Amino acid sequence: MPRRQDATSAVSAGRFSVACSDCGQRGEGASFRQCRDCRGGTAISYASMRPIALTGHARMWDFAGRLPVGDAANIVSLGEGGTPLLGSSADRNAALYFKNEGQNPTGSQKDRAMSVAVSVAKERRVSQIVVASTGSVGVSCAAYSAHAGIRCLIMVPAGTPVERLQPMMALGARVVEIDGTFEQIEAILASLDSRRWYQASTIMGMNCFQGEGPKTIAYEIAGQLGRVPDWVVVPIGGGGTLHGIWRGFVELVDLGSTAHVPRMVGVQARALNLLERLDLSRVPTADEVHAKAPDERTESVCRNLRHAVPPDWRGAVRAVRESGGLFCSVTDEQALDWQLRLGREEGIFCEPSSAVVGQAVADLRSRGIIEREQSVVAVITGSGFREVGILGAMNPRRCTATVGEAELERLLRAVQ
């Protein structure tokens, strides 16, 4: 038998159980949304307590023993994970690395979550998947559903750029644009019968399984760097990715693979910087959080960070508090500026929602919070190719076909 990269024949899947960490209710069986009220509280535990083997060449399903799929034959993989950890070209301290999640199958870190979510759907013999998305989750869910042969229905808020919807449709998904906000779509989904409608949401309270995917980012960073960095900086959309990466580092420590957990930084868009404005000296209540929330219609060029209240704020707050990290925020202007800086200086073309990590690292170093010699891994969550429309104002120089060496020289000089 050929060895297939999609890993279905190469890995041994682990035994695991699901429970609500708050009320103790077991979540196995048809439904796993019982604890919707204590979002973020659902926990998956694994039978194996062996240390996780760290290497520089792992892909996500090499860690199948720490992912919630019972039978390896049900793994739905498009080759997610194994993304490069790039040493910064521009950083003089040689202590800054970029984990480029834009090289995942559909161009974002969400492919890890969706690979798990759709594998679980296949294991449960689900015939249709439904998901809410402003972009990344939708296209990822469409791709994995197609690969698994499962129907996919994606609900997007009105106003999502059509360049983000067309790839979903090209991947065979049914896309429905809803005249309402992301929050209103969430309310629709919460009202559906969860036994009939499998929801591949990346919100922990809607689907706890997918939340295990981002853990593998932590495993890979530790393997590629050969140690745990001092800081890990992550853009905050819903908050689930930051939370998941942190849990991955916690697992590594718990299993004896590494010695400590890095300090986690969550980066928000300035106009939506709810988490930065919280008092983190204690755990905030839901009322406090909602009282500080910005208007749901607040816009930002960082499309993937556009949540008035990040649905997984509990997990994100926990990760930041327990790791001794912090939240910060970046303006739209800075995000656009850093999109071009990361392109020009590092050769990484990312979306503005990811470029925020560049400004965040610069700010935190300037403020003396990240010290000069400390190592930092900044997670580039998504590729810039998925929203080229944002570059609309750029236009090339134009020349005639008689251009010669002198003219090329002038052009190079003119743009330096």
Next chain:
Amino acid sequence: MPRRQDATSAVSAGRFSVACSDCGQRGEGASFRQCRDCRGGTAISYASMRPIALTGHARMWDFAGRLPVGDAANIVSLGEGGTPLLGSSADRNAALYFKNEGQNPTGSQKDRAMSVAVSVAKERRVSQIVVASTGSVGVSCAAYSAHAGIRCLIMVPAGTPVERLQPMMALGARVVEIDGTFEQIEAILASLDSRRWYQASTIMGMNCFQGEGPKTIAYEIAGQLGRVPDWVVVPIGGGGTLHGIWRGFVELVDLGSTAHVPRMVGVQARALNLLERLDLSRVPTADEVHAKAPDERTESVCRNLRHAVPPDWRGAVRAVRESGGLFCSVTDEQALDWQLRLGREEGIFCEPSSAVVGQAVADLRSRGIIEREQSVVAVITGSGFREVGILGAMNPRRCTATVGEAELERLLRAVQ
């Protein structure tokens, strides 16, 4: 020292030499374009004759001993290669695999060539790189040049969609649109002093080093599949990728790593099917080739296959003849149809220029040329995210925020 994914500290680079395989002239030193007249004849040979170690987890620079960089410190890497080999979901024979090169750093197989070309530029202390491109090469060259800190000037034919140019600019490249054809741009580049202008063209006669990159696709396929497939199907743009992959398989045989070379299929756009129309019972002459060439302005939705005369036709013809393969072609309508089929059935969102391999495999099976039980690897050369504009006619359904289960059910049924 941390282990960096960009491999500069992890590999040992090989010793190699460059010569014209036709006239024997040595190509080392400042220039490597002496044999521009016998294009495709330049050959690089390596000191090591050890078998190539094949694994399922290799990235490109794991094969540094077979790539033309003398000092590993000069390797410019963004994490290219190591792309997934996906077993087809839709193929009932379970003998069809897709090598998805769209997961390279800038979304195409050209990243392998550009990683080598820019590494050689760094090794030669080049301060500026110039390249002609209709899309993929330009954005890739921009990214690697930026990562290396080398200035990059890209010349594109007028009419190249701005969505393909903007990422190049976001990556810091200087882009000049030329009022002329790709062939006219080539003529400009050929007139430049090659000692002053390092050209990262993916044409063998312009830069023989980059041509070594695609070999690693063959190494990876053999490692991931655990054997050599019966057929390898590759879209033909300039022809260099097909030629390079074939040379990779030949090297594997020469070094004793594998036992045979697969039959190579080159797929062209129907309106530009020059190579399919050649009499391959003998080696065609340049005059014969040019006599059969279509008009230079011939259009195709397969943008990356739009060469009237594929510049590396000699290499492509040699690969197909010596491997017992063939050339075939696909209409624009079929390419667009297969873009959606590969999306819907496989979960792979690729550009039409790559989707041609789907139709090619179906045709060759239907004609009985590829037999039912024979294994086939189809190379998806580029991601669809880089030219979303092509999906312009697709628009989503629209609903109000009051949508419920019954309406969702109707929607799913309506689109089946």
